Amino acid sequence: MNRAMKWIRTGSVVITALVLTGGCAAFRASTTDVNVEERTHFGSTYDYTDMRFLTEEVASELLGSRFLNDQPQPPIMMIAGVQNRTMDHRDLKAMTDRVRTMVIQSGKAQFVNEARREELLREQGYQAAHATAETQVSVGRQLGAKYMLSGSLIEMEDRSKRQVRVSKQQRNYYKLTIEITDLESGLIAWTTEKEFARQASLPLIGW
Numbered sequence: 001m002n003r004a005m006k007w008i009r010t011g012s013v014v015i016t017a018l019v020l021t022g023g024c025a026a027f028r029a030s031t032t033d034v035n036v037e038e039r040t041h042f043g044s045t046y047d048y049t050d051m052r053f054l055t056e057e058v059a060s061e062l063l064g065s066r067f068l069n070d071q072p073q074p075p076i077m078m079i080a081g082v083q084n085r086t087m088d089h090r091d092l093k094a095m096t097d098r099v100r101t102m103v104i105q106s107g108k109a110q111f112v113n114e115a116r117r118e119e120l121l122r123e124q125g126y127q128a129a130h131a132t133a134e135t136q137v138s139v140g141r142q143l144g145a146k147y148m149l150s151g152s153l154i155e156m157e158d159r160s161k162r163q164v165r166v167s168k169q170q171r172n173y174y175k176l177t178i179e180i181t182d183l184e185s186g187l188i189a190w191t192t193e194k195e196f197a198r199q200a201s202l203p204l205i206g207w
Contacts, residue, residue: 045088045172045198046086046088046090046153046155046172046174050174050196051094051095051098052098053196054095054176054194054196055095055098055099055102056102057194058099058176058178058192058194059098059099059102059103061192062099062103062178062180062190062192063102063103063106063108065190067180067189067190068108068109068190069108071108071109074107074108074109074110075109075110075146075147076109076110076111076112076143076144076145076146076147077109077110077111077112077145077146077147077148077149077180078111078112078114078145078147078148078149079096079100079111079114079115079148079149079150080148080149080150081093081096081150082095082096082150082151082152082153082176082178083150083151083152083153084152084153085152085153085154085155086153086154086155086174087155087157090153092153095153095176096149096151099149099178100149110143111145112142112143112144112145114145120142124137124139145183146182146183146184147180147181147182147183147189148180148181148183149178149179149180150178150179150181151176151177151178151179152176152177153174153175153176153177154174154175154177155172155173155174156172156173157170157171157172157173158170158171158172158173159171168201169199169200169201170199170200171197171198171199171200172197172198172199173195173196173197174195174196174197175193175194175195176193176194176195177191177192177193178191178192178193178194179191
């Protein structure tokens with residue numbers, strides 16, 4: 001009997017040690033490099049992989065469009081931004097920045113830096129007052145954009161109805177519209193739409 005109790009106590013100590021060790025390991029911080037080109041999602045909502053997918057689709061279609069390829073020379077454009085019509089705050093400037101980068105790198109269009117106009121004017125004013133004549137930039141020589149790139153991202157959400165179940169279904173639909181407008185005529189010179197939907201199963205109890 002004593003031997004049996006001894007084995008039980010020993011087993012309890014071992015099990016406790018394993019639990020404590022495993023518990024501590026569960027709370028240790030860890031990091032892992034992730035391949036940003038893989039479309040892996042943890043839910044049904046918009047994430048960085050969707051941003052990469054949408055911008056690549058838009059840039060690819062724009063670069064292959066008649067609108068851009070029929071231009072006698074690379075047109076000058078400006079970014080007006082993408083309107084966020086989703087239910088959450090999203091950095092949509094990252095989207096237009098990426099499209100602009102891919103288009104500039106193709107050599108098929110040029111972009112004015114509308115986001116840095118105040119800094120440009122401030123630097124021009126500083127040079128006019130303090131820089132030598134041979135190194136000053138000329139004032140009033142900036143190029144004007146002929147086209148404006150803008151758009152919107154919308155979201156629609158659908159959830160499963162209340163009923164007895166261990167999880168609920170959530171489905172999110174997104175549509176990105178991008179348009180390029182002729183600043184002189186006000187006409188839309190080019191536009192495209194990209195959409196996707198994703199469904200996720202969410203546990204009713206979790207953390």
